[in-house]
Every structure is written in C-alpha cells, then in structure tokens.
Amino acid sequence: MSDPNFSAAFRQDLDKLFEWRRDVRHFRTDPVPEHILEDLLHTACRAPSVGLSEPWRFVRVESPQRRAGIRNNFARSNALALDGRNGDDAQRYASLKLAGLDEAPHHIAVFCDTNPVQGRGLGRATMPETTTWSAVMAIYTFWLSAAAQGIGLGWVSILDPDDAASVLSVEPDWQFLAYLCVGYPKQHASTPELERQGWEQRNPARRRWIYR
Numbered sequence: 001m002s003d004p005n006f007s008a009a010f011r012q013d014l015d016k017l018f019e020w021r022r023d024v025r026h027f028r029t030d031p032v033p034e035h036i037l038e039d040l041l042h043t044a045c046r047a048p049s050v051g052l053s054e055p056w057r058f059v060r061v062e063s064p065q066r067r068a069g070i071r072n073n074f075a076r077s078n079a080l081a082l083d084g085r086n087g088d089d090a091q092r093y094a095s096l097k098l099a100g101l102d103e104a105p106h107h108i109a110v111f112c113d114t115n116p117v118q119g120r121g122l123g124r125a126t127m128p129e130t131t132t133w134s135a136v137m138a139i140y141t142f143w144l145s146a147a148a149q150g151i152g153l154g155w156v157s158i159l160d161p162d163d164a165a166s167v168l169s170v171e172p173d174w175q176f177l178a179y180l181c182v183g184y185p186k187q188h189a190s191t192p193e194l195e196r197q198g199w200e201q202r203n204p205a206r207r208r209w210i211y212r
C-alpha cells in the first residue's frame with residue numbers, strides 16, 4: 001500500500017474541521033440515522049491506545065429511566081457548583097446553558113476499562129493512567145468525525161461519576177469519563193459558546209512552546 005498523499009485542499013479542510021468542532025448545547029430533536037452512528041463508533045475505535053488495549057466502552061443510553069437518573073445527577077451536581085460561587089460570578093454561571101440533556105436525541109456515556117486484559121499491560125507499568133488517556137482519544141476521534149458530518153456533540157462533565165456509573169449499571173471497574181449529548185445542532189459556530197457569552201477567552205500564551 002502506498003503512502004497517503006494528503007493534498008493542500010484536504011489540509012485546509014482539516015484545519016476548518018478543527019475550527020468548527022464545537023461543544024454543542026442546543027440540539028434539534030430529530031435523530032441521527034443509525035448507520036451514521038455506527039460509522040462514528042467504528043471511526044472512534046481507530047483511535048490510538050496504549051498497547052493496543054482499546055479500553056474505551058461506549059454505552060448508548062436509551063432507557064427513559066436511566067436518562068432521568070442522569071438528568072437528576074446533573075441537576076444536583078450543577079446546584080452544588082452554583083452554591084460554590086458568589087455575586088456576579090454566580091449570576092453569570094446560572095445564565096450558562098451547560099447541558100443539552102433535554103434536547104439531544106442520543107445520549108452516549110463513555111467509560112474506560114482501566115485494567116483491560118487486551119494489550120497485556122504493555123506501556124502501563126509506570127503510567128497506568130494511559131488507558132484513560134487512550135479512551136479520551138477515542139472520544140475526541142468520535143467528536144471530530146461527528147463534526148465532519150454536521151453532527152453536534154456536547155460533553156456533560158457536571159456529573160457525579162460514581163452516581164452515573166450506578167445509574168447505568170456498568171462493570172464495577174469501569175471508570176466514568178464522559179456523558180455525550182449527540183444530535184444535529186440548532187446552529188453551527190466557529191467559536192466556543194463560552195467565548196461568545198463572555199465567560200472566557202482563548203489565551204494566545206497557550207499557543208507558544210515552553211522551552212527547558
């Protein structure tokens with residue numbers, strides 16, 4: 001097989017994909033076709049993993065009862081986060097839309113099997129957390145592939161992980177990493193919503209090398 005030859009046009013499109021990949025909070029309710037969801041999963045599983053361990057576990061959350069459990073988890077966790085803020089900071093936080101749980105047609109929880117048999121421990125002796133990082137790479141691969149097809153993804157992180165794992169009845173040694181809202185966005189944007197709402201701005205200093 002010959003080496004791939006990625007054209008300048010492809011590289012420009014790839015850069016555009018990075019620019020337009022957003023953390024979506026506002027979704028249309030019409031579902032993504034099942035074959036596209038399957039394609040996204042297969043693409044995500046091309047992500048690199050330590051020792052070829054493939055520690056990611058993608059869980060489709062279809063049960064209304066389990067979704068309600070996650071929604072209650074978010075409400076409790078978000079209230080606790082709000083309680084930790086004061087004054088204008090609390091008001092600004094309360095105004096943010098931090099989840100698309102009620103609109104997104106698809107809910108996907110991602111876990112990591114932190115000590116999988118697959119891979120036979122290669123590369124994990126001194127840094128066992130590399131399984132977690134591998135699973136996060138799979139999430140990002142899923143995210144980029146979704147964005148390339150005009151599909152939005154919102155990563156809900158304001159959740160109690162132990163409660164989420166209990167609600168979803170997964171294996172006890174799986175580590176909860178992400179709860180993803182997936183669907184077609186109501187609008188597309190090339191800048192983060194938090195930036196558009198004035199919560200935070202990108203820092204040019206983060207785009208510089210640090211030399212030692």
